[in-house]
Amino acid sequence: MTILAVGSVALDAIETPYGSRDPIVGGSATFFSYAASFFVPVRVVAVVGSDFPESAIAMLKGRGIDLDGLQRAPGKTFRWSGRYDATLTQRVTLETCLNVFETFRPEIPEAYRDSRMVFLGNIDPGLQRSVLEQVRSPKLVVADTMNFWIDGQRQSLVETLKLVDVLIINEEEVRLLAGDHNIVRAAEAVRRLGPRILVVKRGEYGALLFQGPETFAATAFPLSSVVDPTGAGDTFAGGFIGSLAREGEITERALRRAVIYGSVVGSFSVEGFGLERLETLTAAEIDHRFAAFRKLVDFEPA
């Protein structure tokens, strides 16, 4: 099942205690589609400026990512610049230059409109809805959002959430959206807004999945070396939806395995700057870490 992903493609600048990169290819659609490409074909709708390097295009195409929906606009590519603290859990934004992303209007190519799985990356909730208006009959609509939209565009976001099957957001965002610190109650409140499935990302602690009366708790993979957390959430989403699309049906079992695949790909992502670790990642490594997850959480081993 092919995935359509809409979001940002960026040229970031990143500083962590382990080094720095400027520019480095980033953006939610980039991380998402790269991660998902390990599982199924992905189509991307996004915008880049005239400065976006051909080498990066080639890198993404090399993973089989369909870039026919990538718009080229005059001007510069979206740029986010940030610095992480020694713990890699806090970061300051040094600069956000929307550039060509400021006037981005997602145009879904005719050939993409039959996509069955749609990932609405973290963009204006109104633009998220405009994507859905252009897609014929998606089987599953998955969305991400962030505090910026929860605070500034709540009503528009609520309209979008009515159209969403799966919402993937982080713990603080669930709390903010629900106005309740308790995650179980907050998840219930958010699901009443529309998404029947909710995935709560908890960074280095893992993720929670809520569907129907079921709750699934996934731990994160303990890593002795974390270099750059940028894009971990988008990579998680890519692995999650990629795995779901590969399984082809939205069962509780498929959803739970998808959370683990998301965690697996996300755990690799943070081991390098930007996409650097994912660029060398193999299917065998993914399978190996998936198996390691089994061992990691099994409390009744033979």
Next chain:
Amino acid sequence: MTILAVGSVALDAIETPYGSRDPIVGGSATFFSYAASFFVPVRVVAVVGSDFPESAIAMLKGRGIDLDGLQRAPGKTFRWSGRYDATLTQRVTLETCLNVFETFRPEIPEAYRDSRMVFLGNIDPGLQRSVLEQVRSPKLVVADTMNFWIDGQRQSLVETLKLVDVLIINEEEVRLLAGDHNIVRAAEAVRRLGPRILVVKRGEYGALLFQGPETFAATAFPLSSVVDPTGAGDTFAGGFIGSLAREGEITERALRRAVIYGSVVGSFSVEGFGLERLETLTAAEIDHRFAAFRKLVDFEPA
């Protein structure tokens, strides 16, 4: 296998957004022994003042806890008074009155000296060693500690750690003790100090277990109602060691199951003030939540 527990017994005062209690029976040895008593017999060495109520003694004895080692000293019982914030994750200490606990010297009754499992609660590391000098040949020595001792008595704590098989401490304390924010690396560093087994408590996120080359990650049980987190760590330790003692052998499997039993009992503890929820807890409820943990983390259900 009987457990010997040494620690504090207190009369606390607690305020949370959900109510308050003053006084309420608390203390590390109290929570620990109450939790462990669901699994095996427990012996307690601690001190209380003349104000400690007979009703509390009766409550503990009612769980079969052996209080022959509980010293009665003239003066008041140790008192901790604290207030939790709306999220229940931050608390301020309003008052700490050591009272009779200030001059507490653990005296292990002759009848206790054959104890095979010893839990050294969060007391001065020198006193922890004095307990071990009085116990003949423990099969397993488990210790807790806190930032107060890590900061103020590091050398003494390091001496104690050489004698400890299992260290149970929280995430921030592991980081502080190791001087490394990365939990995997910090755990390695702490284990080089002595404890061959390390349990890292992560509050609402669960716990990590490190033994040999093995890592086990347990999630916490998602709760829609948390009332009072006081004693959750000690209750976790009690369930953990109680389960280990009941299994009778220190295998990887027994350790992993013990982490889950600790999480189970700890999850009940926070549903009420102090010991209130544990006072109504049944073995059937423990078994039921243990089974719920299986479902919670199983990502390949039938």
